[in-house]
Amino acid sequence: MTQHASATDPAPGRRPELVPDPDVEAARIAAVRRYDILDTPPDGAFDRVAAMAARLFDVPVATVTIVDTDRIWFKAAHGLEGVAEIGREPGLCGSAILLDDTLVIPDTLQDPVAVDNPLVAGEMGVRFYAAAPITTPEGHRLGTVNVLDTRPRSITEEDTATLADLAAIVLDEMELRLSALRALREEQARREAxxxxxxxxxxxxxAERAAREKAERDKAAIAAFASTLQRTLLPPALPVVPGLELACHYRTASAHDVGGDFYDVFPLDGDRWAFFLGDVCGKGPEAATVTALARHTLRAAAQINADPVTVLSALNTMLLTDVTAGRRFCTVLFGLLEPREDGGFTVTVATGGHPPGYHVRPDDSGAVWVRSVHPQGGMLVGAFPQAPFAQTTFSLTAGESLFLYTDGLTEARTAKGAILGEDGLTGFLHQRTGPVTATSLVEDSITLLASLPDGAGDDVALLALSVPHPHATPNGSVVATAHTAAAPDHFGQE
Structure with missing residues (x-):
C-alpha cells in the first residue's frame, strides 16, 4: 500500500495516524478546484452510486464525498439526511484520501484513529467504515466512496474491489461533467467572443456611420460656408447702367473651395461707370482675403482717380504692402465707361497681366467681327513694386459688346484633349450668328463649357457689356440679377 503521507509511531498492533505531505496536498486541492464540483447541487448520477453502494453492501449509510482543505463535503449521501458536510477530522474520509487502496475499519471502536471521529463518537455511532478513494489519472485523490454501518463487520477482497469500481464510476462521472463544463464554457466563451x-x-x-454623417455635415457646412463667403466677394446684383446691357456668370470648380475670380460694375462721378474682372492666384481662405482686398481697393482707388492705369498701380502697391495679402498676386482688367453724346460709350481698359477681352460686333454682312482688347505691357498685379500697366481706349456703339472672362474658360479642354485657348475662343466668337448681346455671349459661353467633356477644370467668371440698338428695349438698359458661387451655372440678365 503506497502512502502519500508520513506516519506517527503507533503502539504495537495499532494503525498509524497519517499526516498529509504539504506538496501532495497542495496538488490535490488544485485538482479538486479544477473539477469545480464543491457546493454544486445534487446530481442523480452520484446519488445512484451512493444508493447502489448501500444495496450492494447492505449498509444503512453510503456517501460520495469530496475532501476540501478543512471539510469533507457530501456530493451524495444515502441514509444520512440533513448533513451536507463535516469537519476534516482524522479517522475516516480524511484518512482514506491518504491511501492508494481501499480503507477498511471493521470496528471503529478498536481503531485508535477512528474512535474519536464525530461519526463514531457521536449519535450516529458508526462501528464499520470502508472507503475507496476517487483517484484521478494523475494520482490525486479527490474524495471517497464510503459505506458505513452501526455494527462491526468485515468484507471480502471482492467487496473492496467493488467499492473501488464504484469510486472509478464516480471519477468517470466527474470527468464527463468536467468535459461538459469545459464544452459549455468554451461555447459561452465563443458566444461571448x-x-x-x-x-x-x-x-x-x-462610428463609421457617425463619421460619415459628420463628414457629410462638415462637407455641407464647408460648401455652405464657401458659398456664403463667395457671395460676399461678388456683387449681389449688377447695377442698371443706362444705355448698357450687362450679363455675368460665375462658377466655382468645387463647391467646397472659395474661388479666386472676381468682378464688379459700379458708378463713379457724373455719368461715368467702372468695371473690372480679375483672378487671384490660388483658392481658399487666403485667396478670398486677396479677393476682398482687391475688390475693395479697386473701388476705393477709382473714387479718387478713375484713370485705369492709376487704379491698377494703387492695387499693386496695396498687395505688396498689406500683410494680409501674403505673397499672392492677381490678374485684372479694369475699365472706365463714359457715355458718348452720339450714343454708346467710350471705353478705356487697362490690363494687369489678364487674358485679353474681346470687342465683338456683327458687320454689315452678318458675320461677327472680333477684336482683341489687350494693351501691350501690362504685368501681373502684386508681383513687382514698379510693375508697368498699359491701357487702350475704344468706342462701344450700338450692337457692339465687350466680353471679359477668366482663364477657366480658355484652359478648358476640348474633346481631343487640347486646351481651348484664346484661338479657340476667338474662333467660337467668330462662328456665332445672330445679334451680339451681353446675354447671348454669356449664355453661349456657358453652352460651350457644357459641351466640353470635362467642362471647366477651374473657376470661371464671365462679364459681358453690350450697347443695345435703340429699338431693342424701351429704356435701353438691362438689369442683372444676383447670383452665387455655387457650382451650378448662373448668369444675370433680363
Whole structure:
C-alpha cells in the first residue's frame, strides 16, 4: 500500500495516524478546484452510486464525498439526511484520501484513529467504515466512496474491489461533467467572443456611420460656408447702367473651395461707370482675403482717380504692402465707361497681366467681327513694386459688346484633349450668328463649357457689356440679377 503521507509511531498492533505531505496536498486541492464540483447541487448520477453502494453492501449509510482543505463535503449521501458536510477530522474520509487502496475499519471502536471521529463518537455511532478513494489519472485523490454501518463487520477482497469500481464510476462521472463544463464554457466563451465581436462591429459601424454623417455635415457646412463667403466677394446684383446691357456668370470648380475670380460694375462721378474682372492666384481662405482686398481697393482707388492705369498701380502697391495679402498676386482688367453724346460709350481698359477681352460686333454682312482688347505691357498685379500697366481706349456703339472672362474658360479642354485657348475662343466668337448681346455671349459661353467633356477644370467668371440698338428695349438698359458661387451655372440678365 503506497502512502502519500508520513506516519506517527503507533503502539504495537495499532494503525498509524497519517499526516498529509504539504506538496501532495497542495496538488490535490488544485485538482479538486479544477473539477469545480464543491457546493454544486445534487446530481442523480452520484446519488445512484451512493444508493447502489448501500444495496450492494447492505449498509444503512453510503456517501460520495469530496475532501476540501478543512471539510469533507457530501456530493451524495444515502441514509444520512440533513448533513451536507463535516469537519476534516482524522479517522475516516480524511484518512482514506491518504491511501492508494481501499480503507477498511471493521470496528471503529478498536481503531485508535477512528474512535474519536464525530461519526463514531457521536449519535450516529458508526462501528464499520470502508472507503475507496476517487483517484484521478494523475494520482490525486479527490474524495471517497464510503459505506458505513452501526455494527462491526468485515468484507471480502471482492467487496473492496467493488467499492473501488464504484469510486472509478464516480471519477468517470466527474470527468464527463468536467468535459461538459469545459464544452459549455468554451461555447459561452465563443458566444461571448461573438457577442463582443458583434458589439465591436456594431460600434465600428456606428462610428463609421457617425463619421460619415459628420463628414457629410462638415462637407455641407464647408460648401455652405464657401458659398456664403463667395457671395460676399461678388456683387449681389449688377447695377442698371443706362444705355448698357450687362450679363455675368460665375462658377466655382468645387463647391467646397472659395474661388479666386472676381468682378464688379459700379458708378463713379457724373455719368461715368467702372468695371473690372480679375483672378487671384490660388483658392481658399487666403485667396478670398486677396479677393476682398482687391475688390475693395479697386473701388476705393477709382473714387479718387478713375484713370485705369492709376487704379491698377494703387492695387499693386496695396498687395505688396498689406500683410494680409501674403505673397499672392492677381490678374485684372479694369475699365472706365463714359457715355458718348452720339450714343454708346467710350471705353478705356487697362490690363494687369489678364487674358485679353474681346470687342465683338456683327458687320454689315452678318458675320461677327472680333477684336482683341489687350494693351501691350501690362504685368501681373502684386508681383513687382514698379510693375508697368498699359491701357487702350475704344468706342462701344450700338450692337457692339465687350466680353471679359477668366482663364477657366480658355484652359478648358476640348474633346481631343487640347486646351481651348484664346484661338479657340476667338474662333467660337467668330462662328456665332445672330445679334451680339451681353446675354447671348454669356449664355453661349456657358453652352460651350457644357459641351466640353470635362467642362471647366477651374473657376470661371464671365462679364459681358453690350450697347443695345435703340429699338431693342424701351429704356435701353438691362438689369442683372444676383447670383452665387455655387457650382451650378448662373448668369444675370433680363
Amino acid at each position: 461573438e457577442t463582443r465581436h458583434a458589439e465591436a462591429e456594431r460600434a465600428r459601424a456606428e
